[in-house]
Ligand code: HEC
Ligand code: HEC
Ligand code: HEC
Ligand code: HEC
Ligand code: HEC
């Protein structure tokens with residue numbers, strides 16, 4: 001500190017002797033007389049030591065490098081007193097306005113330092129256009145800037161944000177891996193959240209609000225959005241049915257994986273569970289007058305058992321109902337409409353005759369829904385139980401008999417003379 005004051009005093013003296021030239025706006029060179037020194041430091045009121053070095057090369061290559069230091073540090077003289085914070089909004093009004101309406105900006109305005117200011121994302125003296133691969137905000141670099149805070153346990157706990165696991169999940173997701181591999185078209189944080197107008201998902205204006213998610217994902221997955229919009233789920237969702245699924249209900253948010261990944265919620269083996277999160281819920285079935293027990297009736301079927309045991313060729317919910325364009329069976333365009341069933345089943349059962357698809361598919365095994373199957377099931381349950389009991393009894397008696405015979409044989413052996 002003392003050295004700093006000495007330097008400042010020296011510079012002040014130099015300035016006084018320089019006469020009227022010192023009154024003009026200070027040049028970059030004048031500021032760098034002191035700030036070009038690699039060892040120049042300052043102790044913050046918090047007690048931290050921070051470097052005050054500014055790299056001229058980096059500054060000259062930045063978008064603002066053509067101007068002098070006072071374009072941003074408007075109150076700086078050479079030498080100077082304590083300076084005011086830089087206001088980027090003086091020249092970037094639009095960015096500053098949208099930033100001010102965001103979750104980050106609102107807290108920053110209250111003086112909270114845990115949220116990012118402009119320079120936390122853009123840098124200070126090396127700012128580049130976002131198109132420049134060396135920019136911090138370049139598409140493939142920005143996630144690292146977000147994750148510096150969003151993978152920080154302390155911040156996550158203090159503000160109740162999604163856990164570190166969820167963020168690591170993003171890095172391992174299909175989008176995260178593709179970005180890491182240099183694929184420019186893949187989704188990074190601001191593609192879904194925006195850059196300056198980041199808002200919580202429960203705000204209707206947020207890009208990640210439920211109502212906006214299909215459009216958000218559809219920006220890049222256009223073909224799928226078109227299909228989805230035709231489905232019963234999209235119609236329900238647009239009509240305000242909160243339980244109707246949007247893309248993230250079936251795929252996840254940050255942890256979206258390739259369909260071919262066996263852990264994906266939409267991998268063939270996991271589809272029944274994913275659909276049944278809703279379709280096996282009593283509430284949903286009765287509220288929307290949907291038939292119940294779609295999961296258990298499927299799991300009891302040949303297909304359900306086969307899929308459960310890893311035979312992914314057997315039919316899962318999506319093989320019969322479709323995926324993004326699911327329609328009720330009453331709709332003539334539905335893959336499970338009576339008229340279309342021979343076709344739908346025929347994809348996998350090409351040799352099946354016209355009667356193959358006639359029987360009901362989701363068989364609820366109750367006396368009122370299907371007495372025949374119920375009776376056969378009861379008969380088999382009793383029959384097999386009786387069979388097992390008789391079998392155990394039979395084996396038990398047989399063993400007792402053998403043991404008894406051996407015991408008697410042994411006793412006779414001991415008593416007889418050699
Ligand atoms: C004579 C040397 C000297 C010159 C010339 C000088 N500075 Fe500084 N500057 C310092 C010192 C010393 C500090 C640390 C002050 C402290 O410890 O509080 C500092 C701190 C700063 C800070 C950060 C602390 C704060 O007050 O916010 C900024 C920004 C800054 N200078 C910008 C400039 C700019 C822009 C110029 C050119 C117009 C300039 N300086 C010229 C010596 C100088
Ligand atoms: C595009 C705007 C901009 C320009 C131009 C600019 N600075 Fe800064 N500078 C900042 C910001 C933002 C900070 C962070 C502190 C703040 O908000 O005031 C900062 C901080 C500093 C600091 C404090 C140390 C640090 O890194 O936080 C020094 C010293 C400094 N600037 C010197 C300079 C010098 C010397 C020049 C000219 C070569 C210059 N600045 C040009 C935006 C700018
Ligand atoms: C949370 C990080 C973050 C913060 C905070 C932030 N920006 Fe940005 N900003 C970005 C990203 C990311 C882009 C680039 C988006 C892209 O790829 O086009 C961007 C783009 C820009 C652009 C380029 C023009 C444009 O719209 O593409 C300007 C100018 C800009 N920001 C200024 C600011 C200013 C001024 C502030 C503070 C008021 C600020 N930014 C705060 C992340 C941020
Ligand atoms: C005195 C006005 C002024 C101030 C203050 C200022 N900028 Fe700029 N900024 C400009 C101008 C002018 C350009 C355009 C340079 C060009 O296109 O070559 C620019 C360009 C940018 C770009 C690149 C835009 C693009 O097209 O990709 C970003 C990002 C940016 N500024 C961020 C900031 C941030 C962050 C701050 C505060 C730390 C800031 N600016 C302060 C005038 C300013
Ligand atoms: C300097 C640290 C920091 C950086 C960098 C940062 N954030 Fe944040 N972010 C926070 C903090 C702290 C909060 C909590 C704010 C609150 O609760 O209002 C937050 C909140 C959020 C929220 C939730 C909004 C809400 O109100 O629930 C989202 C989404 C978000 N950030 C996304 C991003 C994205 C995307 C980036 C990168 C472009 C980013 N953040 C960069 C610190 C940061």
Ligand code: HEC
Nearest residue numbers: 143146150161162170187188189192199200201202208253
């Ligand atoms: C494919 C789109 C997508 C990407 C990429 C993405 N997110 Fe999210 N993010 C979401 C969705 C959707 C939500 C849930 C919003 C809700 O329902 O509240 C969310 C929620 C969040 C939240 C919790 C705040 C809230 O609104 O509930 C934070 C913080 C967050 N994301 C940060 C990030 C960060 C940091 C990255 C980059 C490492 C990132 N996200 C990448 C879609 C995405």
Ligand code: HEC
Nearest residue numbers: 232235236243244245249274275278288317321326327328
């Ligand atoms: C987030 C909950 C949710 C998930 C996940 C979900 N659905 Fe739905 N589904 C609904 C709701 C709610 C309706 C009623 C919407 C309406 O009528 O507008 C519905 C309607 C249907 C219908 C039409 C019923 C009728 O007669 O109108 C079928 C068929 C259907 N879903 C099949 C599926 C399949 C197959 C999957 C898995 C690939 C699935 N659903 C995943 C909630 C869900």
Ligand code: HEC
Nearest residue numbers: 214217218221224225228245246247250259266271318323
């Ligand atoms: C009801 C659940 C459900 C909803 C809602 C849903 N998906 Fe899917 N999605 C699936 C299933 C199941 C698969 C796997 C299909 C297969 O096995 O080929 C899939 C596959 C995909 C694929 C990869 C395969 C392909 O066809 O390219 C993408 C990309 C995709 N979905 C994006 C979306 C988007 C975007 C939305 C929202 C507009 C969405 N999904 C809504 C269940 C859903």
Ligand code: HEC
Nearest residue numbers: 174178185186187191216217220247251256257258259260
């Ligand atoms: C910025 C564009 C973009 C956005 C936004 C986006 N995606 Fe993607 N998504 C991609 C790209 C590109 C790939 C292919 C990555 C690869 O090749 O590995 C992909 C891959 C996928 C896959 C894997 C497909 C497969 O082959 O199995 C699914 C599923 C998916 N996205 C779902 C979503 C969902 C759901 C959302 C919304 C929450 C979303 N995406 C938002 C660009 C995007």
Ligand code: HEC
Nearest residue numbers: 272275279291294295298315316317320328329336361362
């Ligand atoms: C082998 C083909 C097939 C499989 C696999 C299948 N379904 Fe179905 N599903 C049908 C047919 C055919 C109908 C219409 C007749 C009926 O209700 O039995 C139907 C009806 C439905 C209905 C009633 C609404 C309507 O459109 O009539 C729902 C909801 C449903 N299925 C959900 C599911 C779920 C969830 C799964 C997976 C756990 C599944 N289905 C598996 C063929 C199938």
Ligand code: HEC
Nearest residue numbers: 302313314315316319320341344345347348349356357361
């Ligand atoms: C995704 C392909 C696929 C679809 C679609 C499909 N199945 Fe199957 N199904 C299988 C596989 C694989 C098996 C077990 C192998 C086998 O025996 O053919 C099977 C077995 C069966 C069996 C057990 C008896 C048998 O033939 O081995 C019946 C009954 C059956 N399916 C009926 C249907 C009906 C009805 C439909 C249409 C509503 C249908 N399946 C649609 C793949 C499918």
